[in-house]
Amino acid sequence: MAKKQKVQRPKAQTPKGFRDYFGAEVAQRTEMLRVIAGVYHRYGFEALESAAVETVEALGKFLPDVDRPNEGVFAWQEEDEKGSGDWLALRYDLTAPLARVFAQHRNDLPTPYRRYAMGPVWRNEKPGPGRFRQFYQCDADTVGSGSVAADAEICAMLADTLEAVGIERGDYVVRINNRKVLNGVLEVMGLSDEAQRADVLRTIDKFDKVGEAGVRELLGKGRLDASGAYIDGVGLSSAQAEPVIAFLTSKAEDTAGTLDNLAAAVGDSATGAEGVAELRSMADLLEAGGYGPDRIVIDPSVVRGLGYYTGPVFEAELTFEITDDKGRPRSFGSVAGGGRYDDLVKRFTGQEVPATGVSIGVDRLLAALHMKGRLSTDTTGPVVVTVMDRDRMADYQGIVSELRQAGIRSEVYLGNPKNFGNQLKYADQRGSPIAIIQGADEVAKGTLQIKDLILGAKLAETATHEEWKERPSQFEIPRTDLVARIRQLLDEQGQ
Template sequence: MTASQKPAPRPKAQAPRGLRDSFGPLASARRAMLGRIAEVYHRYGFDPLETPAFEFVESLGKFLPDVDRPEGGVFAFRDEDDQWLALRYDMTAPLARVAAQHRLELPTPYRRYAMGPVWRNEKPGPGRFREFWQCDADSVGAPSVAADAEICAMLADALEAAGVSRGDYVLRVNNRKVLSGVMEAAGLAGEDAAQENRRGITLRAVDKMDRLGEEGVRALLGEGRKDESGDFTPGAKLAKEQADLILGFVSAERETGAATCARLRELVGGSATGLEGVQELETIAEILDKLGYGPERLKIDPSVVRGLGYYTGPVYEAELTFEIRDEKGALRRFGSVAGGGRYDDLVMRFTGQKTPATGASIGVDRLLAALEAKGALGAETIGPVVVLNLDPAHIAETMALCGELRAAGIRAETFLGSGTNMGKQLKYADKRAAPAAVIVGSDERARGVAQIKDLALGTQLAAQITSNDEWKAQPAQREVPFSEVVATVREIIARVKGDAK
């Protein structure tokens, strides 16, 4: 290499902004949560569906709230056929494509659930990632609002199965038709591009009420708003009277669902669309009440509008009501972790025929973060049993012993790192959160026994031991015949799991 030639710079070992790595405990907790939610969806008669990570851009459509971001908030790229593709931003848009493409083979209604990562080209921030997991359930081809009520009931059951206690969440239900009626009353009807743009900005503004408060939403309904970073978001440029009517709609919640619906009837005036939306809300509330989902779990809340642009009827959000401490130690509510609604026009983009559909999505990573902050995650913290490798000449026998543990249903591994130092291998076992270590040296092998070190008990007792005699007498290590290794390890694991509860 000449003096003028410089070595290529090494790549930075870091994930892109807004993305993160999920290690053992988090990945295990997510997998366990998805399994419990899937059991609920399966019990309701929904079938699993897996779709590709990316679709044609025109298949996904432009429905994201963050439309000012590059490519309308999606990650898009051009393939070798000069066609634009994009990573899915949710699980619903791909479902619409599936329902249209396979409409002749699928049953009607088609009930499916889907789980996996989605990607949004949004501005990352605390707790806001550009890749995150969603867990969806949808019913395509069901026109009755009874399907919306069923989705709400299933969403409540799924949250409880995931670990959210009853009383720690509330389902808030609204209807886009009601908001359409209020917009008619506010003079925002019409199909021209300018009116459509103002309605879109209004929807996104109202959807941010929980984050920005009335002052921030009013700014977005007016000329616009500058955030803390200095970025300016253009507003809908509504007159004060128009903004007052929209904000009156957002704050229309009353003590009971019936009183809220009565107030909404007043706000929509003579709008047939608005009145239809109010009637649908009343029907949903009646069905869920009959199913046992009362006001402690469900509320009619006009402030719920959902940011996505494809909703056409009932919309709903699941909000966690308990408080957690943020990075600065201040108490705050975690907010929404799930939501959904009716989207009767989404499949029609492909077929030209109106196809009723409704569904909900759980933000798995947000829910995991909330339960972790509350100390209610219930993640698996017990690592594998580690069989020490102290004599490489007998590695086959050591691995065979480990195989016996696995055959008995016990999670186990043989230490396969470098060196035969026992202390180093025990430190490895501690780092792996192993409940026990199995030690077989040349002496033990000759006598047909193994030393079983109860690592969890040893850690617990170490804090209480004050002398060498006490250490020698402590019961955290025992010698057992090879025939009793499995039973002894199983006993230790059972005790550790009992202590963890």
């Protein structure tokens, strides 16, 4: 006889950096996206769903924060008759596909084209704790309008969206800045070196953390940070750094004051003045729509990393406090961001097509809602009809059909019914509020036993042995009262 070969079993494992989402996690995200889509629709935006797969050529290299952009995507080469074909890749965001869609369908789409899109995107990056290689984005963009009214509209919609999903007014702020103002500041500083400009932008981004004095140090010789490490400075003289400081500290009591300070900070730069004028227009439009600085505010410290932004940039921050890993209080932080990018469609068509949009970090926003207790936690399991007698499955099926037709979430226990304890353990694991029991005695009497599992769990924690033995959490009802009594008990339980 031949030797038996050892069976090689596949590993049951998600690939590195991917995860599974179960039950309430999925339902809560779906519900949140439904609410967001409702707001976007009300604003006149149309849904768009493009495929997960694009040609590498169409996607381009716009991945943020990646030094080697080719390595940021999952890509493979098509095999066709001739051997090898196009390189394909999974999309890494929803903006690059939008640019492709608009260029491809521009003759059939209205201009301006307001669209929203929601779905997973993929990044071929080193996974880390809480950092996954597939995650959701939820975007809205207006393509084909150069008007800052389009940017203002996106900001207003972002505020409305946050309130619609359950972030209260006062718990968020949409902060607006303008790349042209930043460029104006760099211009009056006489900085033309790209690397040095990037260093200054990175420093500005740290203003929230290190404050004015810290930024002064970082723009100059450098700075000893909290951990004791020395951070090299940009190497500017104190005079050279002054416009940046003026810019960063330009936030005043009111919008008019901030705009005046910004105008001063950009000096005689035409680009800077254009940026300030755009911010002024946006503030006016938002004010007219009823969106005051309690919700949307001009804030010079907003930078946004992506290189493709060309005008207004914005960011939604949740301002309520949470406790960080080390137990220190800090504000929750950014959940959405975006801005104007006028060159993405041009890649395809050669013609300039202005565009602006926002992307919501779906998982961050869900986490925030979770912390605020604003997620509808319908995690109640089904009513479980237990199986006392394997031969009477049809009767149990009849019970559960009646409940389901009455809209009550319910099921028959479908495991091996031999051990009744396992059935109750299953109901417990499912978070079931009620178990229904019908043995031969109950059949003879035309009744059912109802077990209130929620009361039962409470009793198990607090009741004395005597109370427990009385089992007041279990009672008998006429079979004919099934739907009415179950509904009543669910109501009492607050389900």
